[in-house]
Amino acid sequence: MNLKSLFNLVKELYDTPEGGFIPLHEPRFLGNEKKYLNECIDSGFVSSVGEFVNQFEREIAKFCGSKYAVATSNGTSALHAILHAIGVDQDCEVITQSLSFIATSNAIAYTGATPVYVDVDLDTLSLSPTALEEFLHNNAQKLETHTINKHTHKVIKACVPMHTFGHPARIEEIAKICKEWNIILVEDSAESLGSYFLKNGVQTHTGLEGVASALSFNGNKTITSGGGGAILTDDEALAKKLKHITTTAKAPHPYEYYHDMLGFNYRLPNLNAALALAQLEQLPSFLSSKLEVAKSYEEFCGKNGIEFIHAREGTMPNFWLNAIKLEDKAQRDDFLTQSNANGIMTRPIWYLNHQNPMYKHCQNDGLKNSIYLQDRIVNLPSSARIKI
Ligand SMILES: Cc1ncc(COP(=O)(O)O)c(C=O)c1O
Incomplete structure (x- = not known):
């Protein structure tokens, strides 16, 4: 070479x-970053409340073509909040790819659920629909409303493909399989802001096939807010729930602090959103x-x-x-x-995620392509x- x-x-x-x-x-940082940061500081609203974060949510949803966006402190918290909101817990398993940044598995593990690893395709480097179908065929049992793992008897509640390095996964095929097996599709789109695929001839942003998807604006991503993330979804009820649980599930009230369910302090600070907004413009x-x-x-x-x-x-x-x-x-x-x-x-x-000590015990399908690509x-x- x-x-x-x-x-x-x-x-x-x-x-x-x-x-x-x-x-x-x-x-x-070539645009309005300093201008918006100064405006944000001058406004005094640098934390979880403010206009920049609201505007950023509207703009990122518009850019990606989702009905709603919920801004979060990072991509990991976005993914965790989605999984928590759809009911993933310690009685569940979540299928994902081992070839991913560790955050994908960590977000699953934070809910108490166990990741199960299925192989990737050699061209997309992302979850393979063929491997997914084969894994389910060999290991899962479809019941009336849900699917269980025949070996562990746990519910296979969700599937989290990741669009590796921004290459769109074969997401329509994955969505079809998930639907057949009553498995909820959640996309880890942390790396794929600005990645598209043709859906019925129409250029479509990644992250819109599942019930929700997670974006990351970490310092190494295509745009950055220092640290930050966002959830995309078209489901109004889910969007409302996600906004609620990512803002500590505080019931709205001018001065009382009542939290009606378990929530998380996951909102993107307004200061970071000011940076994000300037980046999004570019x-x-x-x-x-x-x-x-x-x-x-x-x-x-x-x-x-x-x-x-x-x-x-x-x-x-x-x-x-x-x-x-x-x-x-x-x-x-x-x-x-x-x-x-x-x-x-x-x-x-x-x-690979399953090579880290926390996930060594998790079931996998052999991960032939993942290991080949890793080398x-x-x-x-x-x-x-x-x-x-
Ligand atoms: C595939 C993947 N998932 C999740 C994340 C987590 O995002 P964050 O670092 O913003 O928590 C990242 C990036 O860092 C990632 O690359």
Whole structure:
């Protein structure tokens, strides 16, 4: 592999002098960030109440095409709140992919439920509908209103696919299987803000197929609010419940503090929402800049015999993190060593969730593709370019 010329391409893309460091994904603050933050500070409303957070909810819902959005303190809390709100608890199991950031499993575990791991597709790197169907066929029993795991007798209450690195999962197929088995679909869309797929010929944002989905605005994401997240849903009752439980379930009253159910302090602070709003205004330009970066990588890889994880037909990923697939673990490790030594931050896929001590006991389907990909995938620097 022509490493030197790949490193040169990365340096060119990010206009970095010799000896400079290129992070994997860094935020760009090129718009109204300081203006809105100052306005927010001047208003005195920096915490859980304020106009920026309300406006951000309206704008993010509009951008993604959901009826409602509930802003949260981060993506993990968004996912946890959804699972809690739909009744996932210690008597339940939740199917997800092991190839994900640990937050996906953690959010499930916070409810007391147990994650069950099903494999991903090699092209989307996201939950495989074929593997899901096969797992359910071999391990689950469909009852009148719900599905149980034949081995543990627990209810398989929900399924949480994740759109890995912004590549849309085969979500319509997954939704169909979940419906057949009475399993609630919740999307982990933390990485896929600005990722679309064609649904009946119409460009549709990820995160709208399930009952709700979670977004993340962590510092390394396509837009950032420092820390932050949001829930998307079209279900009015669920949206109301989620707003309620993410604001400590406080019954509205001018001065009394009465909480009518278990709630969480999960609201996105107004101060963070001010930042988020300014970032959201720039999202279209971040996305086109990231697409340009992805195209440069794809072209380079095509010419140099490197497998680039490209957009599956009918999908428009945000290319949150560009990924290449190397030949084996040895080549992967060599690539990681050399690129990082050259000031170019690259990284492998996370340890698969089930390889972490908390989730070692959880059932899985063998995860053949996940393990194969873990040994071969690396992410390349993918920030929006500085001049966009
Ligand atoms: C797949 C996935 N799920 C959940 C999260 C959690 O988001 P946050 O860090 O905002 O809690 C992240 C990102 O950090 C993620 O990549």
